[in-house]
Amino acid sequence: MNGAERLVSIAAEGGVEICFANPGTTEIPLVSALDRVGGVRGVLCLHENVCTGAADGYARLARRPAMTLLHLGPGLANGLANLHNARRARSPIVNIVGDHASWHLSADPPLAMDIASAARPVSDWYRHNGSPAAIAADMQAALAAAKSRRGRIATLVVPHDHQQAAPVAGAEPAAPEPFPPPDPDAVARAAERLRAGGAACLFLGGSALWGEGLRAAGRIAEKTGAELLGEVGFARLETGRGLPPVARLPYFPEQAQEVLDRFELIVLCGAKSPVSFFGYDHLPSRYLSGHPGVVTLAGPDEDAVAALSALADTLDAAGTWGGACPAGPEAPRGALDPDRLAAALVRHIPEDAVVVLTAVSSAAPFSRLAAAARPHSQIALTGGAIGEGTALATGAALARPGTRILHLEADGSAAYLPQALWTQAREDLPVTTVVCANRAYRILRIELARAGIVEPGEQTARLTDLRAPAIDWVAVARGFGVPGTVVDTAEDLVAALERAAASTGPFLIEARLP
């Protein structure tokens, strides 16, 4: 095996199924190795931020490492923003970046760049492969880093000549850094405080928002009367009928603070202490600074599932959650607005579907209603870097073959990576994209008003406006091979969602909102 083949074979043995790729000349040996070794499927993305965003979406649901293949420094640079989101989601990702032949780099060819500096802000682990003999150990270390704790971003740069060198020997798998066991004192403290009564909530993040962690949190809530609250930018949330409902912390600080101030006791489970998205004059960064009743059961890098299970045991909260489900919305009628859009979606969501939630201003009603839907998973924007939705949905579909992905997307955000739709078409992925076309960077309009700018000047108005020209999302989608339709009413939205669900592949709905 040459270096590239060794790398791919270690990836396959380490559980990597998919490589989201936009390769160039310096990655040709790695591309060939996908054919020669087998076990890892290359998925072509037409922009590197699609590769990294799809890797993020895949990793959040598959809980196995996703791999990307990126072309030199500029290819990595194009994928940084979604790696930033992925790092905040603690998604396990191994980025393989090809580099110039080691002997060619000193000529400073056009594509040469300081890759290490570009990679650092988004990489928990970084290495530049120094020799063909080290490739196997480097790849094992990258995989172990990606699999550590909840998940990490590992970036390995491999020069072209090292990929080609042969034969390259294997190396023993490296051990991922495990979670430490739950802190018994933290468990005892949380149990004692919860037993003491008073208004309490479990503030859930990371792996506490789905699966075993969520179920344990639900039993604790049922037993103690504590409410369940989840972080705004969650990596993954399971919700719907039969699951303990988790209220999503509001995006704006006044509302978030109001929600949190209702509680005498806040138990942090897999989440860091919540902070404001932006800093606003006269408002604190940290919502809980000075709050007397904060107990950390497990931080974001600790094993929240084990900690919640231990807490449930301590509280004798066994069995399954059996609380009441909220009532679902009525069938909406008439011209679309965010409430009617939410009602239509909530009534439609198929069981076990995945909802990608990257709209902000148009998605608030949906988040309030989603607990009444059929049980489903949601993934959201963790790091605030705009435009990940189409890529997240692509990766989510590849992680869950046969499952319908519903993507609730803002139009400002959808304009970032429309070419991800092409990968959805090529791979025939069952993704329904609903673009909330309010034709503005609405969130900025709200922020302008918050900053006291009620009558924006001409430039300000133009810089937050998406009307002139209005984007024809159905044409964009068709251009990239995805059929679609425009809807103005709730009835038409319902029909379009059903039409999309009846197909095997992707579909885009441009939902015209006021």
Next chain:
Amino acid sequence: MNGAERLVSIAAEGGVEICFANPGTTEIPLVSALDRVGGVRGVLCLHENVCTGAADGYARLARRPAMTLLHLGPGLANGLANLHNARRARSPIVNIVGDHASWHLSADPPLAMDIASAARPVSDWYRHNGSPAAIAADMQAALAAAKSRRGRIATLVVPHDHQQAAPVAGAEPAAPEPFPPPDPDAVARAAERLRAGGAACLFLGGSALWGEGLRAAGRIAEKTGAELLGEVGFARLETGRGLPPVARLPYFPEQAQEVLDRFELIVLCGAKSPVSFFGYDHLPSRYLSGHPGVVTLAGPDEDAVAALSALADTLDAAGTWGGACPAGPEAPRGALDPDRLAAALVRHIPEDAVVVLTAVSSAAPFSRLAAAARPHSQIALTGGAIGEGTALATGAALARPGTRILHLEADGSAAYLPQALWTQAREDLPVTTVVCANRAYRILRIELARAGIVEPGEQTARLTDLRAPAIDWVAVARGFGVPGTVVDTAEDLVAALERAAASTGPFLIEARLP
């Protein structure tokens, strides 16, 4: 004036006309300042790599600094790849990046990122504004850095609270780093060697490829019999009838080496010694290593125009170039291929038009023929980071109001930033985009063959293929507000070019190539 208003007023006084912006919450004071101060026009781009690529295109032609406004670390990250190209083009650009309020950063909010590390690979100058009082001096320094020598990339990060702080005082303009005067020894050495006779060429780069520099080079060529050769990835080239023709160095190393080996004397003028784009086994990185007849008249950071003028004076090469013009191509007929496409374009180019040349495999015939066209400017991909074309064309149109921009683009590359078409539509820019739709990453197919892979495996074939599905470029363009048409023949291409030229705004032509 608050900090943001001071910054914008210094930009306006320093010659900045346009700010290519994709702002967010942390840049709201800067957006408002565009309205309150005046003099700098905000141009909304729907992706930050459009902002930075348009700034590059603008700066190459306007030769005054372009400004960008980017949202925090992820916004800058999205714009890095085209800043890489811009740095290689030595374009004068000031990036203004908003940051969280200084007191908010320690809360590690979702969008927080190590901005300095991300900025370093593409920034010749970088500063994080430390206080409102320093804003004026920081902005003056950033402008001076951008204007230094041929042009540089300056990145200034300004926290949100510093933008809002008032009053903020002004500061004296800082002096850009000037070019050193031409080295008289280098001029004398070049003159002596050129006078000695033998096969000689001037290898031109940077400012030697247009305006006064090119005219001086032409006179030297006429006087001495030296040929003119230009770098592959030029920032700007003037060519066409009545201008000294410059042969573009071939992209592939064997061909480039063959061209260069014909000369006993090679005089480097505003260019670094040429190197191979990639490293290939058994081929050197540096084409001229070991060549006995290399003379550096001016390096890429030296004043090639002054050096060429001095050399022309020394050689008594006065007056204007009066050499013969190559004959233009015949009117092409029949099914399109790269030769017929080139002939149609070369015959069509309006006088003083700007051609953006980002296609590679489909553009080689065009580069060979362009000297026979009406006089025009070309800008090309300098740093090899794919996908800049639509953004370059947008910026070029804003730098040259009323001038038709012809953009010869590859389909793999066009899939990167299709949303730049929206800015072309909004600003009603006269850009004709010709997408060379060969439906493959053709350059990779060629590289596979070069690497001896004549029958690619299934994965390799799929990772270099753009057929399934074929992108409908006319639909994508229409979605972003730009009309267009498909052409299969040379005759239809000619008609479509004329139709585009008759409108005031943008137009896209999908040219189907084999």
